[in-house]
Amino acid sequence: MSESLTKIGSWEFTIDHIHQYAFIHNFLSKEECEKIIKKGKELKLKKGTILGAVKDPVRKSDVSWIYPTNDMHWLFRRATDGIINSNNKFFKFDISGLHEGFQFTNYIAPNGKYGKHVDRCFETPVRKLSLSIQLTDPKKYQGGDLKLHNGSDKDASIMSKAQGTLILFPSFILHEVTPVTKGERNSLVSWITGKPFK
Numbered sequence: 001m002s003e004s005l006t007k008i009g010s011w012e013f014t015i016d017h018i019h020q021y022a023f024i025h026n027f028l029s030k031e032e033c034e035k036i037i038k039k040g041k042e043l044k045l046k047k048g049t050i051l052g053a054v055k056d057p058v059r060k061s062d063v064s065w066i067y068p069t070n071d072m073h074w075l076f077r078r079a080t081d082g083i084i085n086s087n088n089k090f091f092k093f094d095i096s097g098l099h100e101g102f103q104f105t106n107y108i109a110p111n112g113k114y115g116k117h118v119d120r121c122f123e124t125p126v127r128k129l130s131l132s133i134q135l136t137d138p139k140k141y142q143g144g145d146l147k148l149h150n151g152s153d154k155d156a157s158i159m160s161k162a163q164g165t166l167i168l169f170p171s172f173i174l175h176e177v178t179p180v181t182k183g184e185r186n187s188l189v190s191w192i193t194g195k196p197f198k
Contacts (some may be wrong), residue, residue, distance in 0.1 A: 020150055020157065020169060022090040024082050027166035033135045036075070037186050040064050040104030048105065048114070058115040061177075066102040066188070075102070079166075083131065083192055086168050093128045093170075095194040100125065102188045107144055113179040116149065119171040119191055127171040129192040134165045141183030149174040168192075 028036070043064035050059055068076045079098065087095055107113065119130045132146055138161035146159040148169055159167050169175070171191060 017092070018170060019090040020173065021148055021159070022086045022168045023160060024086065024166040025160070025162060026164050027078075027082060028133060028135075028164035030137070030163055032075075033163055036066070036072075036104070036188065037135050039070060039072070040066060040106070040186065040188075043070070043104070045106060050117075058117070060107075060112050061114060062106045062108075064104045066104055072102075079131070079190075082166055083129070083168065087129065087192070090168070091129060091170065093192075093194060095128055095192050097193055098131075098190055099193050100191055102190045105187050105189060107177065107180045107185040107187075109141070109143070109180045109182045109184065111179045112144070112185065114177040116174055116176045118174055125191070125193045126196050127191040128194045128197075129168050130171045130173075130175075131188075131190045131192065132159070132167045133188040134159075134161055134163055134167070135186040135188060136184065137163045141180055141185045143179050143181035144185035145178045146187075147176050147178060149176070 041064075043066065045062040045064050048059050048061040048063045066072055066075075076098065079102075083095070083098070087093055120127045134146075145161070146167065147156045148159065149156045150173065159165075177185075177187075
């Protein structure tokens with residue numbers, strides 16, 4: 001055992017350098033955001049669920065699913081580049097794909113929301129990173145904050161609402177979308193998968 005270990009009486013491990021979140025401003029242009037909103041609404045919107053069940057007290061939103069086959073190859077290609085670059089810089093997770101498509105989510109006032117939750121769960125694909133893209137101009141709605149919790153409520157981090165911003169964070173982080181009190185908020189979310197953590 002080295003002298004330094006003897007002095008502190010503990011074992012050495014690698015220091016944790018996983019960031020709580022990362023973001024890319026202007027990831028999408030205003031025109032691209034509007035194109036995605038139009039596409040998301042053209043597809044069949046359904047009530048958002050939690051593990052297949054509608055739970056209004058926790059989640060109140062409508063969703064549709066966007067895949068490369070929906071003339072969105074360009075979006076998946078760009079997202080792939082942004083995800084890989086951000087992961088290499090801020091998280092360094094062993095990731096392998098974006099297998100669940102993009103979930104277009106529509107939150108409408110007075111109480112569109114998604115209460116506190118984490119995105120990973122038992123017996124589902126191994127979600128390592130969660131992705132959210134802000135599609136709506138923040139001048140068009142109030143409330144609807146994406147908040148990441150890392151301790152008490154007063155320590156929550158409120159993400160940028162700037163249109164076109166891409167936000168990434170580990171899927172085990174507690175987060176929420178606060179109630180939209182005016183207008184409507186549209187976003188894209190997805191999950192980046194990989195081998196089990198070990």
